[in-house]
Amino acid sequence: xxxxxxxxxxxxxxxxxxxxxxxxxxxxxxxxxxxxxxxxxxxxxxxxxxxxxxxxxxxxxxxxxxxxxxxxxxxxxxxxxxxxxxxxxxxxxxxxxxxxxxxxxxxxxxxxxxxxxxxxxxxxxxxxxxxxxxxxxxxxxxxxxxxxxxxxxxxxxxxxxxxxxxxxxxxxxxxxxxxxxxxxxxxxxxxxxxxxxxxxxxxxxxxxxxxxxxxxxxxxxxxxxxxxxxxxxxxxxxxxxxxxxxxxxxxxxxxxxxxxxxxxxxxxxxxxxxxxxxxxxxxxxxxxxxxxxxxxxxxxxxxxxxxxxxxxxxxxxx
Numbered sequence: 355x356x357x358x359x360x361x362x363x364x365x366x367x368x369x370x371x372x373x374x375x376x377x378x379x380x381x382x383x384x385x386x387x388x389x390x391x392x393x394x395x396x397x398x399x400x401x402x403x404x405x406x407x408x409x410x411x412x413x414x415x416x417x418x419x420x421x422x423x424x425x426x427x428x429x430x431x432x433x434x435x436x437x438x439x440x441x442x443x444x445x446x447x448x449x450x451x452x453x454x455x456x457x458x459x460x461x462x463x464x465x466x467x468x469x470x471x472x473x474x475x476x477x478x479x480x481x482x483x484x485x486x487x488x489x490x491x492x493x494x495x496x497x498x499x500x501x502x503x504x505x506x507x508x509x510x511x512x513x514x515x516x517x518x519x520x521x522x523x524x525x526x527x528x529x530x531x532x533x534x535x536x537x538x539x540x541x542x543x544x545x546x547x548x549x550x551x552x553x554x555x556x557x558x559x560x561x562x563x564x565x566x567x568x569x570x571x572x573x574x575x576x577x578x579x580x581x582x583x584x585x586x587x588x589x590x591x592x593x594x595x596x597x598x599x600x601x602x603x604x605x606x607x608x609x610x611x612x613x614x615x616x617x618x619x620x621x622x623x624x625x626x627x628x629x630x631x632x633x634x635x636x637x638x639x640x641x642x643x644x645x646x647x648x649x650x651x652x653x654x655x656x657x658x659x660x661x662x663x664x665x666x667x668x669x670x671x672x
Contacts, residue, residue, distance in 0.1 A: 378598065381591030389584040393576055404490070405559060405572040411494035412501065412558045413551055419498065420505025420550060421543075423648055425535070428513035431630040432638035438645040439510075445503035451563025454496035457487055458567075489568055496564045499651060501557050505550035512546035513539070548608050555604060559597050573597060 393401075426432070427439045448456070460466040463481045471480045487495055516539065524534040540547075562574045573593055581590040633641060 375598070378591045378595045381588045381595070384588035386589040386592070387584055387586040389580050389586050390589055393580075397571060398576070401571055401573045401576050404565075404570050405574075407490060408493055408497070408565065408570070408572060409555060409558050411490070412497045412554060415494060415498035416502040416505050416554045417547070417551060419502040419648055421509050421540070421547060423502075423645060424506050424509035424513055425539070426641050426645065428510055429539075429630060430633050430641060432633045432641045434642055434645065435630075438649065441649050442506055442645065443503055444649075445500060445506070448500060449563065450497045450500040450557075450561055451567055453500050454492060454564040454567045457492060457496055461485060461487055490570060493565050493568045493570050496568075497558055497561055499648075500564075501554045504553040504557075505547060508546040508550040509543050512543040516542055552601065552605060556601050559601070 423438070423442050427435055427442070458465075461484055463484075465484075467484055468480050472478070521534060521538060524538045529537060559572075560574060561572075562578060565572050565574065573596075577590045577593045580586045580593065
């Protein structure tokens with residue numbers, strides 16, 4: 355057998371990548387402190403419950419935002435589509451904990467939104483009409499707007515390579531736009547959507563900054579406390595391993611539910627390129643408003659908040 359440098363280099367890279375997972379697995383053979391007994395009798399159920407609520411909420415919201423934005427910029431032509439096609443990727447630019455801080459500062463009493471309304475319409479009782487986002491709702495919004503880019507990027511790439519032949523076939527069968535979306539377009543993009551949601555799930559379960567800012571205790575809180583407060587790295591690794599198993603379980607369930615379904619076309623030629631649908635003024639305005647709100651609530655809130663906070667900070671020391 356001839357020596358193959360590609361096999362050796364692939365094995366070395368794979369081994370390096372697998373070291374953290376192996377380290378977590380080896381932790382089951384190490385001694386731990388009594389923090390497990392303390393956690394089991396106190397906050398373990400609360401940690402699991404909060405983690406599940408956060409995960410479900412984030413997955414639902416990122417699914418709606420990511421798939422919705424990817425669909426409209428891939429299949430429709432409306433004002434600003436070329437801008438939003440790339441601007442929506444900026445969700446990666448602001449981490450979840452930074453967005454959590456900006457979201458709270460923007461909507462809090464006498465916060466950024468209050469300053470904007472006051473400068474536009476003069477003094478008034480605006481705090482009663484300004485919504486407040488805190489607790490679990492604030493955490494879900496912060497993590498979702500920070501991570502929906504995973505679903506958006508992968509789904510948009512899948513939509514881009516979908517054949518116009520399938521869409522026209524559905525139209526010949528009498529499918530409406532809504533039925534074509536749920537019967538043809540969405541199922542064809544299923545692997546990309548699932549991959550994006552899997553990345554979102556891993557990031558959500560491992561997030562600590564945003565949930566701690568809103569005072570929500572999750573399994574990540576248990577990992578942090580066991581490592582920092584109780585100096586029990588072995589039990590922290592064990593909790594991390596259970597989170598990893600949970601993500602692998604989601605992959606396994608999705609793979610079983612897919613069975614032998616095929617989501618790519620083996621045909622190399624004869625695929626017709628998609629043509630975007632030109633929207634009229636009213637529908638184009640609504641679509642533009644949807645993309646603009648997603649972009650504004652994700653990226654512009656942070657910019658407005660930081661600018662106003664910097665100005666207020668500067669005024670105090672001038």
